[in-house]
Every structure is written in structure tokens, then in C-alpha cells.
Amino acid sequence: MQTLGTDDTDRLEKSVGIVTPQVCHITDPINLSSGESLSSYSLVYETYGELNRQRSNAILICHALTGDHHAAGYHSEADTKPGWWDSCIGPGKPIDTNKFYVVALNNLGGCSGSTGPNSINPDTNLPYGPSFPMVTVKDWVKTQAKLSDALGIKQWLAVVGGSLGGMQAMQWTIDYPERIKHCVVVAAVSKLSTQNIAFNEVARQAILSDPNFFEGHYVAQNAVPATGLKIARMLGHITYLSDAGMKTKFGRDLKQSNLHYSYETDFEIESYLRYQGEQFIGRFDANTYLRMGKALDYFDPAADFDNQLEQCFTKTSARFLVVSFTSDWRFSPERSQEIVAALVKAGKAVSYANVTTDYGHDAFLMPVPDYVNVLTAYLNNAYTVDVEEQK
Amino acid sequence: MTDAKLRQEHKLIAEWVDSNSVVLDLGCDEGILLAHLAETKQVTGYGIEIDINNVVAAMGRGVSVIQADLEAGLAGFDDKSVDTVIIGQTLQSLRNTEKLVDEIMRVGKRAIVSFPNFGYWRVRSYLYFRGRMPVSKRLPYEWYNTPNLHLFTIKDFEQLCRDKDITICDQRYQTGQHMNSMLTRMSPNVFAELAVFCIQPKASSS
Structure with missing residues (x-):
């Protein structure tokens, strides 16, 4: 066996280390937005850090278009590629695993272990393939709530997501307004533009x-x-x-x-x-x-509220952090500012940063210093106020 | 716990703000005043700030801070949606000061405005005797690098209020660390270094 060099040891120590995905089988049937249903399904997920006794330090990470449950750390010592948001999740990082208990999952319909088109349909014993139902952001959040139940988490300290993940974070405040204390929406929109579609x-x-x-x-x-x-x-x-x-x-x-x-x-x-x-x-x-x-195209929570985005947020007491990037033309800063304006109209606590960078939409995955500072400052304060001072 | 960075004028502003009200702090800097108001008066509301480092500092204090350029106005805020708009030593550094004054009067039921008084005798005598644009502790810039684009006096501001049908509810003065000394009350436009005004649109002042 090859001995690990210092770089390798560093690599593991600077991250959450070696992680093992887990599977949550959910046997409650789910009725989906499309009208179809699934009698049972599995979600694959990873966790980093420790859940405290009060269960008040849990953060849910929602992934974007092609993300999965492997958000941080490595799957083995030989693994050279860390999880997709390792720059942000780990000891001493903005989503600090010394403070927070972090849960990341692969969404329903995914292809990284959760029930999806390549899974076996129990009714036919064949892969679902194209017969797998369409899933929406609303459906995902419903399944994420089931996973939260299974993990014994009544309320998330924060639900955090970039791009399509940010849409899920927003949907949490609409569908489970009392189960989320902080909603972190990075480089997202409240609905896709014509050009996006x-x-x-x-x-x-x-x-x-x-x-x-x-x-x-x-x-x-x-x-x-x-x-x-x-x-x-x-x-x-x-x-x-x-x-x-x-x-x-x-x-x-x-x-x-x-x-x-x-x-x-x-x-x-x-x-x-x-x-x-x-x-x-x-x-x-x-x-x-x-x-x-399609889940991206269909996302439009205001459609259920007379197209008044601010009406979506009336029920939640969650605080919001919205972040956009100056060079993001896919989901431009103006689109994030629409979300901020709706939250202001609804009288909700919201902070907003428009980070200057050339990285475009991709910036939400990059360790851009101002972005890292924003996340760190916001989440540190959330930890002080909602975890430490509540003990 | 009082933040060590809390300025003298902040304490006065805090006296004027009602408990449990909604405030909007334009150019909120590191959110020191807003954090103080949240702690001592349970106010809610937002700070607007353009500098990312200040935004980060304000977030660290738990302040709701929105990164935006005041030159663009306050489009996201409804008419009369804010009890008190606060703008501390910022009006003089805007390109379009008039537009923002209009916006403040649109969004706020009232406003608290502080600004350096260009009529202060030391400023006057600097210009008079040296014949050069004044540089002082409160105005520490050269004419070619100053962020202060619209310099005005207390009398100028009072005239603006008359022109725009704005009622002045209260006005206080600071010179050095002293608030409202006898001299400043006697002749504020000469002896006040900094002025703090509480104003509201005439329509709502009856």
C-alpha cells in the first residue's frame, strides 16, 4: 500500500475527511406535482459535523442542476476529487463543520443513488427509464422534509442552496415556513426568464x-x-x-x-x-x-399566489440571505434583487450582497473571497444568535 | 452592550427613533447604529450600503443589510413603508442629492438627516484666509479626491426643506464632541460643525 504524502494528509485534514454516503428509505407514498405518485423511494445523503443536543445547528444543503449528495470531503484515501462544495463546507470554512451539522442529499429523480430513472420500478421490476415521473422543486422539498423527519430535525438552522438549490431553499420557506430559521439563496431566481427556458x-x-x-x-x-x-x-x-x-x-x-x-x-x-x-x-x-x-423551467412559486412574489413569503419568520454575482448573466443580479424587493415588501429580514467577480454563474461554487466573507459573517451571526444564545 | 464605534450623533438619532418602529439606514456603514437600535429599541428594518466590506461587517452584527447604490434610488421600497429613514453624513457625497431627498420623503414617514455644515466658521475662515478649499478633520480630503460632491450649509438645507415642502420637526448641532452648545444654538450656521435634522413631508405633518 502506498503511504500518504503530506499533501494528501493536508487534503483530508483541511476537509471533513473521508465520508460515507447513507441511504434513507421512505415508505410514505408521495403525490407529485405532476399528478403521479411514488409508493416509496430512497434518498442518498451525507452528513458532516455533529448534531448538537438541542438539534439546533443543522444546515441542509440543496444541490443545483447536476449536483449530488457528495458536497464535501472524500470517499476514500485514494479519492482525489472532493465533494462539489468542499471550498465552502468543512472545518473553519463558511459552513463550518466544527459548528454546524450539515446534511446534503441527492434529490429525487437524480442519478447518484436516490430513486430516479435508473432505479428499479417495484411494480414492474424493470428500470423506470423515461416512465419515471417529472419532479418539481416543490416535490423535492416535500421529500427533503421527509428526510428531515427521519433525521429527527424539526427545524433547520439554515437551508442553503445555489442556483436551482437556492430555489429549493426559497420553497422551504413557502411550504414549511416554521421549519427553517435562515434561508440562504445564492445566484437564484424566483422563476426562469424566457431566455433561460x-x-x-x-x-x-x-x-x-x-x-x-x-x-x-x-x-x-x-x-x-x-x-x-x-x-x-x-x-x-x-x-x-x-x-x-x-x-x-x-x-x-x-x-x-x-x-x-x-x-x-x-x-x-x-x-x-x-x-x-x-x-x-x-x-x-x-x-x-x-x-x-424541466424542474428549473417549472419553478414559479408566485404562480400560486396571484403572481405576487411577496405573498409567497408571508407565513415564514425565516431570515434571508440573498447573494448574486455581478458577472452572472444566467441568473443576473437584477433577478436576485427581485427576490430581495419581494422580501422587503413582505417585511421580512433580508440581507443581500452583490459580489463583484468575473466567474459568472459558476461563482457560486468558487471560493471568491468577498463571497466567502459574506457567508461566513452571516452564518457566524446565525450561530451566535440562534444556537449559542439559545442553549 | 454599547458598541465602541457608536458615534455621538448616533446617540442623538437613537433618542429620536421610536421603539418597535421600522427604520431604513441609508449608507449604514458597518451597521453599528442599526445594531444599537435593534438592541435598545427593538427596531426592525434595513441598512443600505454600497461597500462590500461594510456589508460583511453589518451582516456579522446581525443587521439586515442590502448592498445597493443609493444613486439608483429606493425602488424596492413602497411609499411610506418606513417609519424613520436615517441618512448619516451621506447626502453630501451623492451625485443626485435631490432625487434621493425626494425618495427619502416618499418612502419614510419621517427622516433623520445628518450632514457636515459647510458654513462652520473654521471652514469659512480656511477658505477666506487661505483661499483654498477647506481641509479639516471632518472634511479631510483635497478638492480633487473628496467623496463630498455637494457641500452645503445649514441655511442651504433649511432652504431645501422650504423648496420641497418639508417640515423640520427638530434640529440639533454638534461641534467637536459637544452637542448643542450655547454658541451653536445662537448661530448654528456659523458655529455648528455637524447638523442633525428630523424632517417630514408637509402633507403628513398636520
């Missing part, structure tokens, strides 16, 4: 029109709609970055010293996008991706 539709069409998609039955056909997935991911990545950020990172740099005069990879940006696309094929499931995209 348009981009999602192109990504969808890339998958749906891939000859290897087989109308969603690709597993049974031993096929993978790789081209569709790849193009969808490449398109997604363009919307995650800003023009200025791309320029700084790649410019017009060439992969090799001269132009090919062919469709080979000429520019670094092409190479980057192709790489991201390729990586995605092995990691993500097409039926899940399609469903996640």
Missing part, C-alpha cells in the same frame, strides 16, 4: 434528438445518448461563465501553435468545452438531466 430547450433537444436516446429507453438498448448529453453540457457551461471570465481564462489561445483549417480543436475554449462535455457523459444520466431542466 430557451437555453434549456436547446439542451433538451440535443438529448431528445440523439439517435441513441431511443425515447429514453437507451439503457434497455445498451446505448448512451452521448452526443446529446455532451452538447447539452457544453451549452450549459457557456451560460455558467461570463464573457470577461472566458476571455481571461482562455482568450483566443490556441491548443497548438497554428490553425488547423479543419474542425479539429483550434482554440483552448473549444478544448475546454469538449472536455467538460466528455466528462459529463460518464457522470450523468440523460433522463435525469431532462427532468432537472
Whole structure:
């Protein structure tokens, strides 16, 4: 066996270390927004830090479009890639596992262990495939509440999410207004813009029109709609970055010293996008991706409240932190400011930071210093006021 | 516990703010006044601040702080949705001062405004004797790098109130660490270094 170098030890010590995913089987049937139902389902999740005696220090992390339950730490000593939000969750990090008990899950319909299109349908003993129901943000929050029950958490100190995760955090304050003390909404919107839906539709069409998609039955056909997935991911990545950020990172740099005069990879940006696309094929499931995209498109909590967003928030006494990034054009600062304005109208406690960065939408996953400081300051105060002083 | 950074004028402002009221602190800095008001008067409300480091500091104090540029106005706030709008030593540093005064009177049932008095005798004599733009402890900048774009006197502010049908409910003065000394009460426009006004729109003052 290879001995671990100092760097490796550091890597583990600076994170929550080695974590093991757990599974929660939920046998209560769930009626979904689509009208369909599931008689039972499983959610895979990870936890970091310790739940205190009062159960008052629990933070739920909601993942974005292609995230999962592995938000921090490593799965083994050999594992080199930490969880997707390791920059933010861990000892001494903004979501400080020395203070907080952190729960991250893979949402229903996902492809990382929770019940989803690739799971076996107990009624047919075959994979659900395309017959797996559509799921919405509202459905996810319902299942997350079931997981909270199973973990014995009556009230979250905070529900935290970026992008699609931020939408779930908002939905918590609407559907379970008394079960959440702080709602942290990063780089999210209260509903998608026309342009957002348009981009999602192109990504969808890339998958749906891939000859290897087989109308969603690709597993049974031993096929993978790789081209569709790849193009969808490449398109997604363009919307995650800003023009200025791309320029700084790649410019017009060439992969090799001269132009090919062919469709080979000429520019670094092409190479980057192709790489991201390729990586995605092995990691993500097409039926899940399609469903996640639809969940984004369908999210519009104000629709149930006469299109008055402020009416959504009347019942909650949660405090809010809203964060946006100056170069995010996918979910722009103006869209976050709509949420802030609605919360002000509703008379809710809300703090808002618009962090200057070139990282675009992707910034919510990056350790941008101002962003890290905002999260740290906000959550430290939440800990002091709602955990320490309540003991 | 009183924050060591609490300024003299903050204590006066705190006296004027009603318990359990809603306040909006424009240019709230590190949220020191708002945290003090929340603790001593159970007020709710928001601070508006443009500088991210101040926003972070205010969040650390548990203040609801919204990062925004006051030059853009107060679009997110409904008419008369705030009991007291506070704007401390900020009016003089805005490009569009008039617009913000209008916005303050729209959003607030009343407002507390503090500003450095450019009519203060030391400022006057600096300009008179040296013939150069005044630099002092309270106005520590050179003309070419000052954030203070609209310098005005107490008389100027009183005229603004008349022009805009604004009622002055109360006004106090500070010079050095002294509040309302005899001299400042006698001739504020000459002897006051800093003025604190409580104002409200005429329509709601009857």
C-alpha cells in the first residue's frame, strides 16, 4: 500500500475527511406535482459535523442542476476529487463543520443513488427509464422534509442552496415556513426568464434528438445518448461563465501553435468545452438531466399566489440571505434583487450582497473571497444568535 | 452592550427613533447604529450600503443589510413603508442629492438627516484666509479626491426643506464632541460643525 504524502494528509485534514454516503428509505407514498405518485423511494445523503443536543445547528444543503449528495470531503484515501462544495463546507470554512451539522442529499429523480430513472420500478421490476415521473422543486422539498423527519430535525438552522438549490431553499420557506430559521439563496431566481427556458430547450433537444436516446429507453438498448448529453453540457457551461471570465481564462489561445483549417480543436475554449462535455457523459444520466431542466423551467412559486412574489413569503419568520454575482448573466443580479424587493415588501429580514467577480454563474461554487466573507459573517451571526444564545 | 464605534450623533438619532418602529439606514456603514437600535429599541428594518466590506461587517452584527447604490434610488421600497429613514453624513457625497431627498420623503414617514455644515466658521475662515478649499478633520480630503460632491450649509438645507415642502420637526448641532452648545444654538450656521435634522413631508405633518 502506498503511504500518504503530506499533501494528501493536508487534503483530508483541511476537509471533513473521508465520508460515507447513507441511504434513507421512505415508505410514505408521495403525490407529485405532476399528478403521479411514488409508493416509496430512497434518498442518498451525507452528513458532516455533529448534531448538537438541542438539534439546533443543522444546515441542509440543496444541490443545483447536476449536483449530488457528495458536497464535501472524500470517499476514500485514494479519492482525489472532493465533494462539489468542499471550498465552502468543512472545518473553519463558511459552513463550518466544527459548528454546524450539515446534511446534503441527492434529490429525487437524480442519478447518484436516490430513486430516479435508473432505479428499479417495484411494480414492474424493470428500470423506470423515461416512465419515471417529472419532479418539481416543490416535490423535492416535500421529500427533503421527509428526510428531515427521519433525521429527527424539526427545524433547520439554515437551508442553503445555489442556483436551482437556492430555489429549493426559497420553497422551504413557502411550504414549511416554521421549519427553517435562515434561508440562504445564492445566484437564484424566483422563476426562469424566457431566455433561460430557451437555453434549456436547446439542451433538451440535443438529448431528445440523439439517435441513441431511443425515447429514453437507451439503457434497455445498451446505448448512451452521448452526443446529446455532451452538447447539452457544453451549452450549459457557456451560460455558467461570463464573457470577461472566458476571455481571461482562455482568450483566443490556441491548443497548438497554428490553425488547423479543419474542425479539429483550434482554440483552448473549444478544448475546454469538449472536455467538460466528455466528462459529463460518464457522470450523468440523460433522463435525469431532462427532468432537472424541466424542474428549473417549472419553478414559479408566485404562480400560486396571484403572481405576487411577496405573498409567497408571508407565513415564514425565516431570515434571508440573498447573494448574486455581478458577472452572472444566467441568473443576473437584477433577478436576485427581485427576490430581495419581494422580501422587503413582505417585511421580512433580508440581507443581500452583490459580489463583484468575473466567474459568472459558476461563482457560486468558487471560493471568491468577498463571497466567502459574506457567508461566513452571516452564518457566524446565525450561530451566535440562534444556537449559542439559545442553549 | 454599547458598541465602541457608536458615534455621538448616533446617540442623538437613537433618542429620536421610536421603539418597535421600522427604520431604513441609508449608507449604514458597518451597521453599528442599526445594531444599537435593534438592541435598545427593538427596531426592525434595513441598512443600505454600497461597500462590500461594510456589508460583511453589518451582516456579522446581525443587521439586515442590502448592498445597493443609493444613486439608483429606493425602488424596492413602497411609499411610506418606513417609519424613520436615517441618512448619516451621506447626502453630501451623492451625485443626485435631490432625487434621493425626494425618495427619502416618499418612502419614510419621517427622516433623520445628518450632514457636515459647510458654513462652520473654521471652514469659512480656511477658505477666506487661505483661499483654498477647506481641509479639516471632518472634511479631510483635497478638492480633487473628496467623496463630498455637494457641500452645503445649514441655511442651504433649511432652504431645501422650504423648496420641497418639508417640515423640520427638530434640529440639533454638534461641534467637536459637544452637542448643542450655547454658541451653536445662537448661530448654528456659523458655529455648528455637524447638523442633525428630523424632517417630514408637509402633507403628513398636520
